[in-house]
Amino acid sequence: MKVLVAGGAGYIGSHCVRQLLAAGHEPVVLDNFVYGHRAAVPAGVRVHEASLADPAALDRVFAAEKIGVVMHFAAYCYVGESVAEPLKYYLNNAAATYTLLDAMRRNEVKKFVFSSTCATFGVPAKLPLTEDMPQAPINPYGQTKLDVENALRALARAGEFSFAAFRYFNAAGAAEDGSIGEDHEPETHLIPLAIGAALGHRPPLQIFGTDYPTPDGTCLRDYVHIDDLSRAHIAVFDRLAQPGAALFYNLGTGAPTSVREIIAAVEKISGLSVPVKFGPRRAGDPPALFADSTKAQTELGWKPKFQTIGSIVETAWRWHSAHPQGYADR
Numbered sequence: 464m465k466v467l468v469a470g471g472a473g474y475i476g477s478h479c480v481r482q483l484l485a486a487g488h489e490p491v492v493l494d495n496f497v498y499g500h501r502a503a504v505p506a507g508v509r510v511h512e513a514s515l516a517d518p519a520a521l522d523r524v525f526a527a528e529k530i531g532v533v534m535h536f537a538a539y540c541y542v543g544e545s546v547a548e549p550l551k552y553y554l555n556n557a558a559a560t561y562t563l564l565d566a567m568r569r570n571e572v573k574k575f576v577f578s579s580t581c582a583t584f585g586v587p588a589k590l591p592l593t594e595d596m597p598q599a600p601i602n603p604y605g606q607t608k609l610d611v612e613n614a615l616r617a618l619a620r621a622g623e624f625s626f627a628a629f630r631y632f633n634a635a636g637a638a639e640d641g642s643i644g645e646d647h648e649p650e651t652h653l654i655p656l657a658i659g660a661a662l663g664h665r666p667p668l669q670i671f672g673t674d675y676p677t678p679d680g681t682c683l684r685d686y687v688h689i690d691d692l693s694r695a696h697i698a699v700f701d702r703l704a705q706p707g708a709a710l711f712y713n714l715g716t717g718a719p720t721s722v723r724e725i726i727a728a729v730e731k732i733s734g735l736s737v738p739v740k741f742g743p744r745r746a747g748d749p750p751a752l753f754a755d756s757t758k759a760q761t762e763l764g765w766k767p768k769f770q771t772i773g774s775i776v777e778t779a780w781r782w783h784s785a786h787p788q789g790y791a792d793r
């Protein structure tokens with residue numbers, strides 16, 4: 464199947480492109496290269512440089528390619544920035560997605576896979592998180608993703624359109640062969656910051672809060688390997704054949720891992736020590752978030768290949784230690 468990957472030069476999109484190729488599909492990348500990296504796109508994959516907010520450009524892409532499914536990863540992803548500059552998120556993550564959906568409607572492309580987030584749940588009343596738990600985001604990032612989820616529900620109800628929305632927990636790791644990986648600027652995520660601190664390329668890691676009601680006082684998160692996430696997006700294709708399908712899946716390994724456990728994993732794999740500083744809690748961080756992914760396992764036959772935090776951090780280490788400056792294209 465020919466698959467348009469919006470944001471295909473970004474962290475999650477670029478890993479998905481490779482998994483699509485491995486599964487025998489034909490990915491086509493759409494990216495505006497604000498955050499995407501050209502080197503993250505494999506040779507031979509067609510790239511359209513365009514903004515999702517440009518309807519005429521989208522029409523040109525759909526006219527040039529006979530697209531079967533659109534996968535959408537093109538979003539801003541900084542929670543703190545979304546609080547400081549909410550309109551940036553409403554325009555890019557919500558409004559531009561509606562422009563993309565409208566272009567799909569005009570061009571009669573009816574299958575959509577959406578990159579959503581566990582941030583749509585806000586602070587959960589119960590753990591692990593199942594798909595049917597109440598969604599009450601606590602920042603504009605999570606809110607704009609939930610807004611799109613709701614628009615998708617309405618679209619599926621209204622006609623022939625079908626979609627799957629995946630709520631990721633903490634996307635982590637890199638391609639097993641070390642060829643592509645995480646490179647955000649600025650970087651705010653724990654694993655690359657911890658590895659960078661160990662390598663001496665970044666300042667000591669600041670641990671955000673040691674007084675949480677968790678076994679070691681630091682936050683618990685559910686880290687899931689980027690290639691496992693990608694495989695779920697492809698496994699859902701068959702189900703999108705059903706017009707009106709409205710599918711939601713939480714994707715995580717279900718294993719809560721603390722900040723201190725991540726540091727220990729980085730130290731074990733690298734053989735280096737991670738210099739740390741202790742800081743206050745970061746605003747908007749729930750103490751614990753982890754997924755119940757039974758639905759994805761049952762309906763899609765999805766089973767994360769990377770079950771341990773060590774196996775995930777090992778792939779991240781391989782990428783970051785070989786590419787300390789990331790793609791070095793900024």
Ligand code: UDP
Nearest residue numbers: 651652653656669670671682684722745748
């Ligand atoms: N974290 C930390 N120091 C950092 C970055 C993150 O202690 O410099 C913690 C953060 O408070 C959270 C966990 O690491 O509990 C994962 O944070 P990250 O930003 O990687 O992902 P998030 O859970 O915010 O999506």
